[in-house]
Amino acid sequence: MSVLRVDAKVVMLGKESVGKTSLVERYVYHRFSVGPYQNTIGAAFIAKPTKVGETVITLGIWDTAGSERYQAMSRIYYRGAKAAIVCYDPTDSSSFQRAQFWVKQLQDYDETGCRIYLCATKKDLIDEDRTLRQIDYHDAQDFAEALPLKPGEAWWKKGERWRWRWREEEEEKERKRREICCEGDEMC
Numbered sequence: 001m002s003v004l005r006v007d008a009k010v011v012m013l014g015k016e017s018v019g020k021t022s023l024v025e026r027y028v029y030h031r032f033s034v035g036p037y038q039n040t041i042g043a044a045f046i047a048k049p050t051k052v053g054e055t056v057i058t059l060g061i062w063d064t065a066g067s068e069r070y071q072a073m074s075r076i077y078y079r080g081a082k083a084a085i086v087c088y089d090p091t092d093s094s095s096f097q098r099a100q101f102w103v104k105q106l107q108d109y110d111e112t113g114c115r116i117y118l119c120a121t122k123k124d125l126i127d128e129d130r131t132l133r134q135i136d137y138h139d140a141q142d143f144a145e146a147l148p149l150k151p152g153e154a155w156w157k158k159g160e161r162w163r164w165r166w167r168e169e170e171e172e173k174e175r176k177r178r179e180i181c182c183e184g185d186e187m188c
């Protein structure tokens with residue numbers, strides 16, 4: 001019996017119905033399924049060999065369910081991932097909030113240097129009717145630009161709202177860490 005060797009684990013994250021499964025299907029099978037929307041249950045796995053230079057590497061793609069019902073399970077799927085594609089639908093502002101949630105989860109629990117990619121879906125809808133856009137392009141860009149930076153470095157680049165928000169969140173985390181430490185330890 002042959003055992004499938006996965007060279008890199010990739011995880012798809014994002015609110016339900018943002019288009020994660022459609023993206024994976026497009027990438028793997030070059031198709032877009034039209035028809036009634038079927039939500040993912042738990043997660044789906046697919047292996048995709050891909051050529052990088054002369055080397056073939058196999059991506060193990062975990063397409064997670066966006067429904068909050070499955071949120072607790074998601075850590076299993078992003079644990080050890082080399083890359084996370086965090087998707088949001090620019091016509092749905094709540095999906096952008098959800099994307100921020102996932103980015104934070106990944107940053108808080110990352111043990112293996114997972115690279116985070118922010119992906120806006122359903123561009124055709126915006127192209128057809130710009131009034132559908134609920135997420136400002138620049139807000140998304142600012143947020144994405146802050147991603148490769150470690151949280152501690154993010155606030156050195158001044159100007160944009162997102163970077164300041166990272167800073168505030170980090171300071172708040174540090175403050176809580178100190179409080180917890182001081183409660184149980186007089187040396188703190």
Ligand SMILES: Nc1nc2c(ncn2[C@@H]2O[C@H](COP(=O)(O)OP(=O)(O)OP(=O)(O)O)[C@@H](O)[C@H]2O)c(=O)[nH]1
Pocket residue numbers: 014015016017018019020021022023033034035036037038039040041064065066067121122123124125
């Ligand atoms: N117009 C348009 N519709 C899309 C696009 N991508 C996905 N959809 C539609 O959006 C709906 C949800 O797509 P899915 O790919 O199933 O979404 P998902 O994020 O995997 O959803 P969950 O499995 O619930 O997490 C489907 O009806 C798709 O046809 C796109 O690029 N443009």
